[in-house]
Amino acid sequence: MYKVIVADDEPTIRQGLLKIVDWEALGFHVVGDVSNGIKTVALHQELSPELIVIDIRMPRMDGLQAIREIRKTDGDCQFLILSGYADFAYAKQAIEMNVSGYVLKPIDQEELTQELLRIRAKLDQQSGRAKWSEFHADALREELILKLITAESADAPELESELAPLTSFAGTTKQILLVEAEDFTQAGPGYLESVKLRWLEAAEMEGLGYGFLTGPYTGFLLKEDLNRQGVKSKWTRLLHDACEPGQGFTAAAGPIVYDLGDIRRSYEGALGLLKDRFLLDEGRIHMETERVMNHGVAETKGHAPPDLEALATKLFFMLDLGRCEGVAETLREAGGALAAYDSTEIAIKTGIAQVLSVALSKLAAAHSSINIQDYAPLLAELYQHTHYDKLMNAAHTQLAELAERLGKDGSQPVVKQVMDFIQRHYHENLKLEAMAEMYNYNKGYLGRMFKQHTGESFHTYLDKVRIQQAIRFLREGYKVYEVSERVGYPNVDYFHSKFKKYVGASPSSIKGAPPKVKTVSLET
Numbered sequence: 001m002y003k004v005i006v007a008d009d010e011p012t013i014r015q016g017l018l019k020i021v022d023w024e025a026l027g028f029h030v031v032g033d034v035s036n037g038i039k040t041v042a043l044h045q046e047l048s049p050e051l052i053v054i055d056i057r058m059p060r061m062d063g064l065q066a067i068r069e070i071r072k073t074d075g076d077c078q079f080l081i082l083s084g085y086a087d088f089a090y091a092k093q094a095i096e097m098n099v100s101g102y103v104l105k106p107i108d109q110e111e112l113t114q115e116l117l118r119i120r121a122k123l124d125q126q127s128g129r130a131k132w133s134e135f136h137a138d139a140l141r142e143e144l145i146l147k148l149i150t151a152e153s154a155d156a157p158e159l160e161s162e163l164a165p166l167t168s169f170a171g172t173t174k175q176i177l178l179v180e181a182e183d184f185t186q187a188g189p190g191y192l193e194s195v196k197l198r199w200l201e202a203a204e205m206e207g208l209g210y211g212f213l214t215g216p217y218t219g220f221l222l223k224e225d226l227n228r229q230g231v232k233s234k235w236t237r238l239l240h241d242a243c244e245p246g247q248g249f250t251a252a253a254g255p256i257v258y259d260l261g262d263i264r265r266s267y268e269g270a271l272g273l274l275k276d277r278f279l280l281d282e283g284r285i286h287m288e289t290e291r292v293m294n295h296g297v298a299e300t301k302g303h304a305p306p307d308l309e310a311l312a313t314k315l316f317f318m319l320d321l322g323r324c325e326g327v328a329e330t331l332r333e334a335g336g337a338l339a340a341y342d343s344t345e346i347a348i349k350t351g352i353a354q355v356l357s358v359a360l361s362k363l364a365a366a367h368s369s370i371n372i373q374d375y376a377p378l379l380a381e382l383y384q385h386t387h388y389d390k391l392m393n394a395a396h397t398q399l400a401e402l403a404e405r406l407g408k409d410g411s412q413p414v415v416k417q418v419m420d421f422i423q424r425h426y427h428e429n430l431k432l433e434a435m436a437e438m439y440n441y442n443k444g445y446l447g448r449m450f451k452q453h454t455g456e457s458f459h460t461y462l463d464k465v466r467i468q469q470a471i472r473f474l475r476e477g478y479k480v481y482e483v484s485e486r487v488g489y490p491n492v493d494y495f496h497s498k499f500k501k502y503v504g505a506s507p508s509s510i511k512g513a514p515p516k517v518k519t520v521s522l523e524t
Helices: 011-020 037-047 063-071 088-096 109-148 156-166 191-206 231-242 260-274 308-321 324-341 345-366 372-384 388-406 414-425 432-438 443-454 458-475 480-486 492-503
Strands: 002-007 028-034 051-055 078-083 101-104 176-182 209-214 217-222 248-253 285-287
Touching: 002 011, 002 037, 011 028, 028 037, 037 051, 037 063, 051 063, 063 078, 078 109, 101 109, 109 156, 109 209, 109 260, 156 260, 176 191, 176 260, 191 209, 191 217, 191 231, 217 260, 231 248, 231 285, 248 260, 308 324, 308 345, 308 388, 308 414, 308 432, 324 345, 324 388, 345 372, 345 388, 372 388, 414 443, 414 458, 432 443, 432 458, 443 458, 458 480, 458 492, 480 492
Parallel strands: 002 028, 002 051, 051 078, 078 101, 248 285
Antiparallel strands: 176 217, 176 248, 209 217
């Protein structure tokens, strides 16, 4: 709708014009009616109408004077003159002031309608040219930005001089933001393209930046850098609002630069961050100054390969003990070790899946109530996640539930829990240091507590449990080397020495009823 002001000193004519013309049907909306030229000029300054229907003969300031005054600041407003005088002198002056039409009083409704339709067509044509001009500027600006972010340094000054008139910034800083839309739930064909367009339209509407498309990314040359107060939160909200529920995005911003010719450096910084997009959190804007990843994932490369077997065993122990906090910490440790060695998405996913698979297999072997097949969907799901934090959250959620179920005896004193753990895992490579870490205790403190409660050191207690189990296996007919392996002594000679120390005889001498152990009972 085009805005219209009606100006005539006769109230009956003004009211009649408002009633006899279907302004809305003709594409116009009357925003005011006034009685003289002075009020016409004032209302024009306030409302900026596209058309003024104005009488020539009015008190204080006539119509021609009002038009002349308005033309000093507005060359586009259309004027339709009303007059009861068929005077060529008035028409000549009106033509000189570029009015759109001249209608004689008494007003013929059909003639007035035809004049309004002609003016409407002229306004539509002007509006189309303005839109085309604006579109041309937008297209040219996007083309220049795309050229500048890939240009050689020698070509940058010329491109910068062409781009500068098409941009404006809140300060001296410039920065590139790159965003990748993600479709987590397969929203349907066209979703990714539609969300890109919504981002571009929203950024233009809110005046936050100049958009461009490059590969899978929607890019923005920001009018204000993200370090300014409130700017980052505005962009985060804008990106979230354009996404459908359940969908997301990954976003990264390059370093701040001060010349348009340097925006390639900002673009490359953002692109560098997105190469490690798996390690970036979904749904937030990452800055190049935040290059150290979260979740304990180090950026340094060149570390030794992680000991996945040891990590799996530790996770198994934490699950078996029902230590939810320990499960979370072990997962973080595993993720950090894997990323420090090889931060690629497939390497981290494969490593985490291996740690979980080994730990769950050990747990299923130790607990008849646990079926490893129940966790096959979890292991398969790990490969579907597109972000590290989502993968780890999924793993932690299920494993924490499992640990909570197995940790029903967690209210028992720590020493009692350690004793029970030794009874179940005597065949493992158990160490006091590892037990202390699992319970978040100092090694020396836990050792003293254990000895005060049992009368034995941790290692002595472990040896006794192993020897008791060895006697049972020997009575069942297992060979000495088999028993040695089964109770946690890979070296048979070492097993012989331990057995003789506690039993007073060699393992091969065990026949019939088991001999008495020389040391005190393990009962507490």
